[in-house]
Amino acid sequence: MLELRNVSKLVGAETHINDVSLSLEHGTLNVLLGPTLSGKTSLIRLMAGLDKPTSGSIWFDGHNVTGVAPQKRNVAMVFQQFINYPTLTVYENIASPLRVAGVPRAEIDAKVRRAAELMRLGPYLDRLPLNLSGGQQQRTALARAMVKNASVVLLDEPLANLDYKLREELRTELPRIFAEAGSIFVYATTEPMEALLLGGRTATLSEGRVTQFGPTIEVFRRPVDLITARTFADPPLNTIVLNKQGDRFVLDGEVGLPVPREIAGIADGPYTIGFQPHHLSLTPMSADAVALTARVVVTEISGSESFIHVGFADVRWVILAPGVHDFEADRTVEMFVDPGRLLVFDRDGRAVGATTLGKAA
Amino acid sequence: MDRTWNNKAWFLVLPVLLLVAFSAIIPLMTVVNYSVQDTFGNNVFFWVGVEWFEELLHSPRFWQALLRNLIFSAIILAIQIPLGVFIALNMPRRGWGVSVCLVLMALPLLIPWNVVGTIWQVFGRVDIGLLGYTLARLGINYNYVQDPLAAWVTVIVMDIWHWTSLVVLLCYAGLVSIPDAYFQAAKIDGASRWSVFRYIQLPKMNRVLLIAVLLRFMDSFMIYTEPFVVTGGGPGNETTFLSIDLVKMAIGQFDVGPAAAMSLVYFLIVLLVCWVFYTVMTNYGEESGR
Numbered sequence: 145m146l147e148l149r150n151v152s153k154l155v156g157a158e159t160h161i162n163d164v165s166l167s168l169e170h171g172t173l174n175v176l177l178g179p180t181l182s183g184k185t186s187l188i189r190l191m192a193g194l195d196k197p198t199s200g201s202i203w204f205d206g207h208n209v210t211g212v213a214p215q216k217r218n219v220a221m222v223f224q225q226f227i228n229y230p231t232l233t234v235y236e237n238i239a240s241p242l243r244v245a246g247v248p249r250a251e252i253d254a255k256v257r258r259a260a261e262l263m264r265l266g267p268y269l270d271r272l273p274l275n276l277s278g279g280q281q282q283r284t285a286l287a288r289a290m291v292k293n294a295s296v297v298l299l300d301e302p303l304a305n306l307d308y309k310l311r312e313e314l315r316t317e318l319p320r321i322f323a324e325a326g327s328i329f330v331y332a333t334t335e336p337m338e339a340l341l342l343g344g345r346t347a348t349l350s351e352g353r354v355t356q357f358g359p360t361i362e363v364f365r366r367p368v369d370l371i372t373a374r375t376f377a378d379p380p381l382n383t384i385v386l387n388k389q390g391d392r393f394v395l396d397g398e399v400g401l402p403v404p405r406e407i408a409g410i411a412d413g414p415y416t417i418g419f420q421p422h423h424l425s426l427t428p429m430s431a432d433a434v435a436l437t438a439r440v441v442v443t444e445i446s447g448s449e450s451f452i453h454v455g456f457a458d459v460r461w462v463i464l465a466p467g468v469h470d471f472e473a474d475r476t477v478e479m480f481v482d483p484g485r486l487l488v489f490d491r492d493g494r495a496v497g498a499t500t501l502g503k504a505a
Numbered sequence: 506m507d508r509t510w511n512n513k514a515w516f517l518v519l520p521v522l523l524l525v526a527f528s529a530i531i532p533l534m535t536v537v538n539y540s541v542q543d544t545f546g547n548n549v550f551f552w553v554g555v556e557w558f559e560e561l562l563h564s565p566r567f568w569q570a571l572l573r574n575l576i577f578s579a580i581i582l583a584i585q586i587p588l589g590v591f592i593a594l595n596m597p598r599r600g601w602g603v604s605v606c607l608v609l610m611a612l613p614l615l616i617p618w619n620v621v622g623t624i625w626q627v628f629g630r631v632d633i634g635l636l637g638y639t640l641a642r643l644g645i646n647y648n649y650v651q652d653p654l655a656a657w658v659t660v661i662v663m664d665i666w667h668w669t670s671l672v673v674l675l676c677y678a679g680l681v682s683i684p685d686a687y688f689q690a691a692k693i694d695g696a697s698r699w700s701v702f703r704y705i706q707l708p709k710m711n712r713v714l715l716i717a718v719l720l721r722f723m724d725s726f727m728i729y730t731e732p733f734v735v736t737g738g739g740p741g742n743e744t745t746f747l748s749i750d751l752v753k754m755a756i757g758q759f760d761v762g763p764a765a766a767m768s769l770v771y772f773l774i775v776l777l778v779c780w781v782f783y784t785v786m787t788n789y790g791e792e793s794g795r
Contacts, residue, residue: 194689215695223686229704241694292694 145169146191146296146328151200153186153352160186161197162352168328170295173319173344175360176332178375183352184332188298191330193217204295217296220289224301226281228273234260234284235269241292259287262321279310290321299331303338315341336378340364348375370493373418379451382461383418393417395457401434402483407496415496416489421451421464423485426477433480440471454479533772539765557766567767569742570750571774574726577746581664581725586718588665589672594706596677607677610670618667622734625663629735649736653743656736660744663731668724672717679713680706715786719779726775747771
């Protein structure tokens with residue numbers, strides 16, 4: 145188990161990591177999700193031992209490893225850039241951590257060939273990394289991390305520099321490879337979609353803090369606060385401030401959304417209501433769907449989906465609708481909200497009755 | 506052939522052609538012209554064929570000077586390249602130290618050749634020079650005017666002091682272009698300092714090292730100003746390099762023909778050695794994947 149206890153990292157006057165506590169179990173895939181500069185790389189560097197925390201401690205299987213050099217920690221790491229030794233062949237690159245460790249020749253050969261097969265690098269073992277495609281270069285780096293049989297494998301946005309097709313291909317391969325090893329995997333990404341596809345557990349990061357940590361799907365469905373919900377939404381989360389009056393959330397006393405039964409007891413007053421773009425629909429999804437009218441700002445078509453940006457009251461929302469829709473700007477559309485999917489946050493941004501609401505959804 | 510020809514392109518090439526013609530081709534052809542003729546002054550020339558070349562290649566004076574040049578260049582490369590790489594490796598990658606180091610390194614490069622010569626000439630004098638006086642008081646027999654070894658050491662140390670910075674700056678530029686992630690990856694792998702140098706830094710410095718070797722070879726092979734100022738080619742002819750000999754011949758004795766023949770041979774040697782260096786190093790570079 146890799147444990148971070150109240151870890152903070154300050155560089156000069158800047159706080160890169162702010163009081164983070166996390167414990168990661170063996171054999172799990174842990175996603176660090178957050179926008180650029182939210183502290184993903186800083187956290188990974190601390191886990192690798194490349195940096196020392198300013199305060200707090202890092203424990204591995206009951207031992208305090210704070211300040212222990214990375215080569216003594218049995219960690220492997222894959223970077224966003226494709227990092228391989230340029231003058232060594234793919235074979236030698238994969239073998240390099242084993243050679244450093246002084247593993248016997250025959251064992252090295254067996255391990256390298258197995259990792260190469262797993263990463264589909266078999267035909268390229270004698271080639272130099274720079275003569276390969278980006279995807280193959282990154283697979284070489286991944287294979288190098290795999291053969292090491294490290295207890296902690298850190299992947300810092302490993303697919304970010306690959307083109308779309310390759311990214312999808314590797315993304316489906318990675319969980320399969322992860323499943324085979326019993327290590328603690330840490331995977332940093334900026335994309336909510338990637339976190340959902342990888343599964344496992346997710347820690348959402350914002351400004352150097354971990355805002356929530358739990359099973360990925362749970363964090364996605366039941367964010368504990370507005371920041372987490374925003375971090376875990378792409379396209380951006382639709383939000384609006386509404387007033388609770390009795391059993392309805394209303395805006396200027398006109399439009400209203402029913403208050404979900406589970407949180408009916410909350411006090412009257414202003415709340416931030418949020419919902420994912422795919423929970424706004426052009427057709428009613430259930431009998432109790434609420435119809436609202438909005439003005440179209442712009443429509444983006446992405447393959448079989450359309451992102452319809454609309455203006456509603458004084459806020460901008462995005463409808464993620466399946467199929468191709470080509471609405472002219474400034475026309476009005478009718479859209480539907482499923483009241484069962486509402487995320488309700490209080491004035492401090494904390495989710496209201498998140499647990500009960502989640503169970504209902 | 507249905508390719509269309511556009512003669513306007515010549516106008517675009519013309520400026521370069523003119524520049525090269527006046528800066529290189531015409532002067533070179535003048536030298537070729539001199540090298541096959543003899544003169545008794547008054548601008549009257551006689552055709553002598555390859556006589557000057559034959560004379561040159563049979564002259565021990567030429568071969569001795571050439572040998573001195575080759576030894577000098579070999580020593581300069583053998584010291585300056587490893588030393589330059591070593592200093593570049595130990596320069597800070599970031600922080601306030603970077604600018605301090607860069608300025609310190611660039612200083613010798615900013616001093617004109619003949620001033621460097623004068624500085625060292627004074628520096629090495631036994632009666633008033635800081636270095637010469639100190640060595641003399643320590644009981645070391647150092648006198649670059651009389652002792653050939655001392656003269657050589659002075660010229661070599663001077664050149665190292667003057668030009669190692671160039672190698673350092675080139676290598677440093679190559680080193681800082683390596684992303685930090687490489688060093689972090691090596692650190693996590695537990696790679697030794699030597700492995701990091703051998704498998705990450707050296708391959709990434711390959712190109713700049715080629716440039717450094719070429720520049721340092723050409724410059725050291727054509728060395729003139731510093732030995733001319735400090736030793737004047739002496740004691741005896743011990744530090745008379747090809748360039749010094751050439752100037753003696755052309756300006757001192759006004760033997761234009763032999764001097765022209767010698768400059769052509771000199772030029773061809775520099776060209777040939779540079780070509781060899783370039784071919785060897787680029788081939789090595791390609792084999793090693795850059």
